[in-house]
Amino acid sequence: MLRVGDVVTAYGQLEALKGVSVAAESGKITCLLGPNGAGKTTLMMTVTGLLKPKRGSIAFEGQELVGLSPSEIVARGVALVPENRLVFPDMSVRENLEAGAYLRRKPAEIAADLDRMFERFPRLKERAGQSAGTLSGGEQQMLAVARALMSRPRLLLMDEPSLGLAPLIVEEIFRIVAELNRDGTSIFLVEQNAHMALKVAHHFYLIEQGRVTFSGSPGQLAEDEVIQRAYLGSKRG
Amino acid sequence: MDEFLIGVLSNIGLMSLLALSAWLLLVVGEISFGQQAFFALGAYAAGIATALYGWPLPLGLFAGVVVGALAGFAVAIPTMRLTGLAFAIATLAFAELMRLLLQLWVFQREVDGERLGPNAVEGFRGVRWVYDHDLSALGYLGVIWGIVVVVLAALFLCERSRIGLACRAVGADAELAEAQGLPAARLKILVATVAGGLAALGGGLYVHLATYVEPQHFSIMLGVHALAYGLIGGLGTALGPILGVVLDIGLLEALQEIARYRMIVFGGAVAVLLILRPRGLLDEALVRRLTRGKP
Amino acid sequence: MLDLIQNTIDGVMIGGAYALLALGFTLTFGVMRRLNLAFGAIVLCGLYAGAAAHQALGWGLLGSIAATLAVAVAAGLYVERLCFRALAESASIAAMVSSFAIWMQLEEIAALLMPRRTYAYPALSEARPWEWAGLSLRPDQLAMAAVALGAMAALGWTLRRTRFGLAARAVATAPLAARLAGIEPARIGSAMFLLACGLGGLAGALIAAVDSQVTIKFGMWAMLKGLVAMTLGGIGSIPGAVIGGLALGVIESNAQWYLGAEWRDIVAYGLLFAVLYWRRGRERPWTNS
Numbered sequence: 001m002l003r004v005g006d007v008v009t010a011y012g013q014l015e016a017l018k019g020v021s022v023a024a025e026s027g028k029i030t031c032l033l034g035p036n037g038a039g040k041t042t043l044m045m046t047v048t049g050l051l052k053p054k055r056g057s058i059a060f061e062g063q064e065l066v067g068l069s070p071s072e073i074v075a076r077g078v079a080l081v082p083e084n085r086l087v088f089p090d091m092s093v094r095e096n097l098e099a100g101a102y103l104r105r106k107p108a109e110i111a112a113d114l115d116r117m118f119e120r121f122p123r124l125k126e127r128a129g130q131s132a133g134t135l136s137g138g139e140q141q142m143l144a145v146a147r148a149l150m151s152r153p154r155l156l157l158m159d160e161p162s163l164g165l166a167p168l169i170v171e172e173i174f175r176i177v178a179e180l181n182r183d184g185t186s187i188f189l190v191e192q193n194a195h196m197a198l199k200v201a202h203h204f205y206l207i208e209q210g211r212v213t214f215s216g217s218p219g220q221l222a223e224d225e226v227i228q229r230a231y232l233g234s235k236r237g
Numbered sequence: 238m239d240e241f242l243i244g245v246l247s248n249i250g251l252m253s254l255l256a257l258s259a260w261l262l263l264v265v266g267e268i269s270f271g272q273q274a275f276f277a278l279g280a281y282a283a284g285i286a287t288a289l290y291g292w293p294l295p296l297g298l299f300a301g302v303v304v305g306a307l308a309g310f311a312v313a314i315p316t317m318r319l320t321g322l323a324f325a326i327a328t329l330a331f332a333e334l335m336r337l338l339l340q341l342w343v344f345q346r347e348v349d350g351e352r353l354g355p356n357a358v359e360g361f362r363g364v365r366w367v368y369d370h371d372l373s374a375l376g377y378l379g380v381i382w383g384i385v386v387v388v389l390a391a392l393f394l395c396e397r398s399r400i401g402l403a404c405r406a407v408g409a410d411a412e413l414a415e416a417q418g419l420p421a422a423r424l425k426i427l428v429a430t431v432a433g434g435l436a437a438l439g440g441g442l443y444v445h446l447a448t449y450v451e452p453q454h455f456s457i458m459l460g461v462h463a464l465a466y467g468l469i470g471g472l473g474t475a476l477g478p479i480l481g482v483v484l485d486i487g488l489l490e491a492l493q494e495i496a497r498y499r500m501i502v503f504g505g506a507v508a509v510l511l512i513l514r515p516r517g518l519l520d521e522a523l524v525r526r527l528t529r530g531k532p
Numbered sequence: 533m534l535d536l537i538q539n540t541i542d543g544v545m546i547g548g549a550y551a552l553l554a555l556g557f558t559l560t561f562g563v564m565r566r567l568n569l570a571f572g573a574i575v576l577c578g579l580y581a582g583a584a585a586h587q588a589l590g591w592g593l594l595g596s597i598a599a600t601l602a603v604a605v606a607a608g609l610y611v612e613r614l615c616f617r618a619l620a621e622s623a624s625i626a627a628m629v630s631s632f633a634i635w636m637q638l639e640e641i642a643a644l645l646m647p648r649r650t651y652a653y654p655a656l657s658e659a660r661p662w663e664w665a666g667l668s669l670r671p672d673q674l675a676m677a678a679v680a681l682g683a684m685a686a687l688g689w690t691l692r693r694t695r696f697g698l699a700a701r702a703v704a705t706a707p708l709a710a711r712l713a714g715i716e717p718a719r720i721g722s723a724m725f726l727l728a729c730g731l732g733g734l735a736g737a738l739i740a741a742v743d744s745q746v747t748i749k750f751g752m753w754a755m756l757k758g759l760v761a762m763t764l765g766g767i768g769s770i771p772g773a774v775i776g777g778l779a780l781g782v783i784e785s786n787a788q789w790y791l792g793a794e795w796r797d798i799v800a801y802g803l804l805f806a807v808l809y810w811r812r813g814r815e816r817p818w819t820n821s
Contacts, residue, residue, distance in 0.1 A: 048712060074714035086709040088702050099702045102695070103714040151714060268625060315809045322567060323808055326763045330805040333756075337798045457756070461569070461632050468629045497644060504637025508614045511630040515623035 001026040001186055002047070002078075002155055007056030009039075009046045016042040018210040019056070024155065024188040029181050031197040032190040033230040034207035040190035041083055043207075044159045048080045049073045060155065075103050079153035083160050085144040089133030093124050096132050096143055100150030110150070117146040120176075138169035145176065149185075156180065158189035162196060174200055194230035198223060206230065243374045245490050247446055249482050250381035252466070254439030256478035257388065258432040259460070260467035265428050266408040268321075271312075271328030272436045273460035274335040275305040277452070279437025280444035281339065281355060284364040287445070288353050289346045294366050294445065301441035302434045309433015313426040320411075332460060339452035360451025364444045381442055385479075388435065392475040404428060436463075469507055471519030480518060534666050539785040545673040547781025548680030552735035553758030554765065554773035555687065556728040562704040562768055563717070563724045566624045570611045570631040572755030573638040574729050575736040578604030579746045580642045582737060583651035593654040593741060600737040601730055607638060608729030612722055635751070643748055656741035676738040683734055684774060687727075691770070700724055732758070760804050766811065 002024040009017040016039045024030040034040055045051040047058055049070040058065040065073055079100075088096050097117055101110045118125035121142045127135060132143055141161055148156060161177070162170040170193065178200045181187050190207075191197040198204065198218045206214035206229055213229070214221060258272045283301035286292040292300070316327045345354035355361040367377050395401045406414040407421045415421045444450050466481030485503065492499055514520060553575075560568050568574075581603035582596035591599065615630040656672035691697035702710040703717045710717060736754055740746040757780065762768075765776025780800060787799035 050708070050711065069716065070711045071714040071716050074712070080712050082709060082712055086706055086712075088706050088709060090705050091698075091701060095698060095701075099698055099710070099713050099715070102699055102702075147713065263625070268628070319808060322561070322767055323763070325567075326759060326767075327805060327808045329759070330801045330808070334798060334801045334805065337794075337801070341794055341798075457752070465629045465632055468626060498640070500636040500640040501644075504633040504635075504640070505614075507633035508630045508637075511623070511626040511633075512614075512618045515619055515626035 001061060002188060003057075003059040004043070004047065005057045005059070007043070007046060007058065008054045009042050009051050010054050015054075016210055017046065017053070020207065020210070020212055022205050022212060022215075024186060025203065026186050027181075027184065028202040029177065029187045029189070029200050031201040031204040032188070032207055033192070033194050033197060033204055033226060034190070035192065035229075035231055037209075038207045039210045040192075040207060041159055044080055044083075044157055044190060047073075047157060048078065071103065074151050074153075077152070077154035078157065079148040079151045079155075080157040080159065081141075081144045081148045081161060083163060085137070085140045087132040087135070087140050087143050087147070090131055092129050093132055093135070093143060094128045096147050097124075097150050100147035103151060113150055113152070117149065120179075121146055137165050138172065141165060141169070141173055142176070145173075145180075149180075153185070155186045155188060158187065160191055160193075161189065162191060162193040170196055192230055194227045195223070198226065238375060240374060241490075243378050245486060247374070247378050247381055249479075249486050250378070250385045251439050251443045251446065252463070252482045252486060253385055253479045254388065254442070255436050255459070255463045256466035256470075256482050257392070257475060258436035258439070259463040260472070260475070260478040261428050261432040261435070263464070263467050263472055264408050265404050265425050266411055267425065267429075268325040268464065269328040269432075270325050270457055270460050270464065271330075271332030272432065272463050273455045273457070274328075274332035275309055275433040275436035276440035276443070276459070277335060277339060277450070277455040278308050278433075279305045279440030280450045281361060281440075282437070283441030284361055284444040284450070285344070285354065287366040288364045289348060291348075294370075297366070297445075298438060298441040301437045305437020305440070306430050306434035308437075310426065310430040312433070313429035317422050317425050317429070329457060329460075332455070332457065336452050336455050339455070358452065360449060360453075361444070362449045364448050364450075367445050368448070377446060381446075384438065384442065388438075389475055389479075396475065400424070400427075465507070468517050469510065471514075471517030471523070473516070473519045473521040473524030477517050477519045535789060536786065538667050539789045540782050541667065541669065542673070543782030543785035544778055545670075545677045545781070546739075546785070547778035548677040548684075549735045549739050549777075550757050550761045550780050551774045551777025552680050552683060552731050552738075553754055554761035554777045555684070555770070556732035556735070557758050557762045558768060558770055558773040559724050559728040559731070560721075561762075562770070563700055564616065564721045566616060566627045568611065568616075568631050568725070568728075569628055569755065570615065570635040570638060571729075571732055571758060572751035572753070573635040573642075574604050574607040574611060575732045575754045576642055576746075576748070576751035577607040577638055578602075578729075578733040579653065579736050579740050579750060580646050580651065582740070583653050583746050584646065586652060586654050591654075593656065596654050597734070597737045597741070600740075601733045604729045604733030604736070605726050608726050610634075611638075612725045616725065617718065617722060635755075639748065639751055642751075650745045650747050653737075653740040653744055653746050655744040656738070670742075672742050676742050679738055680735070683731060687731070696720070696723065760800060763804055764807055 004020060004022045006019045006021055007017050008015055008019055020043060022032060032040055042051065046053050047065065049065065049068055053066060060076060060078055088099060097114055101113065104110055123139055124143055124146060132140065135143060161173050165173065174196045177187060189197065201218055203217055205212050208229065255272060255276050258275065259269055262269045279301035282304040283297040286297035286300045287294055312331050316324055319327055339355065340358045342355050343357050345352045345356060353363045403419050403424055406419060407424050411421045466485065467478040469484060470479065470481030471477030488503055489499055556571055560566065578600035582600035585591040585599040586596045611631060611634050615634055616627050619627045656675050659671040661668040661670045691701060699715045699720050702713065702715055703720045707717055736750065761776040761780045762773050764779055765772030783803060784796050784800055788796040791799065
């Protein structure tokens with residue numbers, strides 16, 4: 001579904017991704033695990049068109065995404081739940097969701113999806129008129145997920161959904177991830193929380209210092225080692 | 238040298254000091270719409286010193302610089318915690334206040350049977366030290382450019398010093414610089430003080446060239462021109478604002494036949510230039526390339 | 533007391549127009565985080581076009597206002613393309629200086645084409661002031677305030693209730709998240725820029741119609757009033773721009789009455805400086821706070 005081939009992305013002279021190749025399969029949950037600064041967020045921003053890679057290709061359902069604008073990429077069916085949630089704090093919950101459906105034109109379908117989101121996330125329904133900035137961290141994360149879903153993506157990208165959330169909330173978020181996947185959404189998420197990610201992932205990668213250092217299914221590598229490398233990177237670096 | 242050329246070169250020298258004043262603040266990352274206020278203060282202070290109290294010119298200029306620097310310091314204290322647009326508008330408010338107060342200010346003395354001194358909107362006439370002392374236009378041009386060269390030399394020395402490097406770091410990213418232990422706020426206040434003094438120096442020289450100023454001269458137009466010179470010429474070196482002044486005033490005089498269309502041509506040219514070089518002709522990257530290898 | 537009430541009424545009337553000018557700055561600043569110094573000159577171009585249509589073609593009030601709006605938006609398009617869209621996002625100082633250069637350019641074009649000191653603009657209303665219990669109310673000023681209020685209400689509705697308004701608020705408050713939702717900040721910014729120029733043109737037309745004339749100095753005057761009003765209410769805040777505009781009008785008319793005309797602007801700038809100092813001049817683009 002998504003094929004990232006030998007992508008190099010740099011900030012000035014500094015290469016944050018040094019030739020990364022990963023793939024996300026249709027209908028599956030794929031995880032990319034790695035420590036801070038390994039290039040996880042850079043990869044997400046490159047796939048969504050916020051950053052331009054120096055070289056490499058990104059194919060989604062066979063079509064090249066490199067060179068497209070973020071808005072064109074959303075229109076093709078790839079949506080990102082950004083790191084730190086990034087809701088629109090001064091807009092109501094409902095308006096946040098409507099903004100997520102910005103590129104869609106049929107009001108009736110949007111309204112139906114809005115109802116569906118409120119069904120899936122009842123807490124958002126309770127707070128529909130409230131400004132998003134007043135929500136708790138967990139609620140904002142759910143809003144960010146729901147907002148991304150409002151664009152009807154075929155592939156949902158998630159950047160560290162567990163960041164800064166209490167363990168119970170993290171569990172709930174991952175329960176939702178698994179649920180969304182069961183309902184047919186393909187998911188590609190980057191995480192540092194290997195313990196939770198390995199529970200839901202069908203396939204996972206390790207990324208360390210801008211390079212992919214492992215690819216396999218959960219169980220192929222001892223969880224302790226994965227956790228160790230996802231938090232700190234391997235010793236050989 | 239003909240009188241016309243002397244006049245043009247004198248103007249370029251004066252405006253260079255004002256442009257350098259705005260440029261200094263740009264280097265530490267602040268936009269000022271208000272340097273013309275210090276230019277005005279310098280003009281009034283130096284003019285009062287020489288015309289009303291008979292001080293010699295150097296002492297008068299010095300008095301102007303002191304007043305300008307003190308005012309720069311006094312304005313910097315409350316405004317330095319403002320950033321971006323808020324700082325720019327605070328400087329604008331200060332400069333307009335100053336101009337409006339000068340429009341009300343009457344401070345006259347009898348000198349040799351003549352009433353002299355600031356007279357509200359009428360302005361301040363009779364600052365004749367240069368003429369009374371038979372300093373020729375060419376001689377005064379020499380004074381102006383002597384001072385500009387000294388100022389430039391001092392700025393170049395500073396540029397290479399620790400303070401210069403610290404200023405560039407603060408200008409690039411004040412928060413980062415502060416995190417690295419640089420006293421960003423204090424540096425900015427220092428720079429604002431120096432900038433106030435520099436603008437006042439230009440003003441002091443200006444009033445003695447023109448013999449006459451009025452508050453109307455010091456509107457926001459003057460200040461934004463000064464700001465624009467730095468960006469046109471380039472933020473990378475102290476020569477940048479001077480290049481900007483030369484281009485504008487030089488072009489104004491060179492294109493006298495089409496002077497009526499000057500701003501139409503020049504305004505458009507500046508807009509196009511900034512598309513190509515958003516940090517001016519002599520920007521930081523070019524300056525770095527030119528000086529690479531030198532200590 | 534009666535004086536105070538009368539001054540406040542007068543201040544609120546002109547304050548409505550100030551608020552529109554302030555909104556012109558706030559709208560652009562919120563979405564683009566940049567300052568358009570050519571704003572006053574753009575308004576001036578529109579007013580000169582309106583005055584020309586009045587003089588040469590004999591157009592009436594509505595025709596002149598329409599010409600003003602059309603030319604202000606056209607001049608805005610020129611400035612937006614040349615000074616804002618063509619420059620990288622990071623080059624905000626360059627955009628500001630560039631718009632300053634174009635301010636000079638537009639003003640010179642206007643002065644070349646129409647070199648007289650003043651030009652007549654169709655009057656808003658020539659009806660006599662209404663008198664009531666010692667207070668007087670000029671119908672043209674009342675009309676100006678009413679139109680300004682209507683324009684603000686329409687703007688509020690656009691921002692709250694339309695897809696464009698939603699996108700604009702998203703860009704103003706969280707540009708990165710907006711891009712991830714498929715909103716293109718550059719396009720929204722351009723549209724908002726033109727809308728701001730239209731509002732500026734309307735404000736200018738109202739003021740010129742109350743004065744029945746326009747001079748070349750109007751551009752600079754409009755820019756200063758807009759900037760001051762925007763800053764008084766809190767840089768970037770939309771309700772702040774409205775409050776700032778009204779406050780500036782009321783302050784000016786009272787200062788002029790009690791202290792004299794020469795103190796009017798001094799009080800306004802002094803207060804502006806104090807407000808910046810006191811509120812620490814934080815920029816809060818479009819937030820509710």
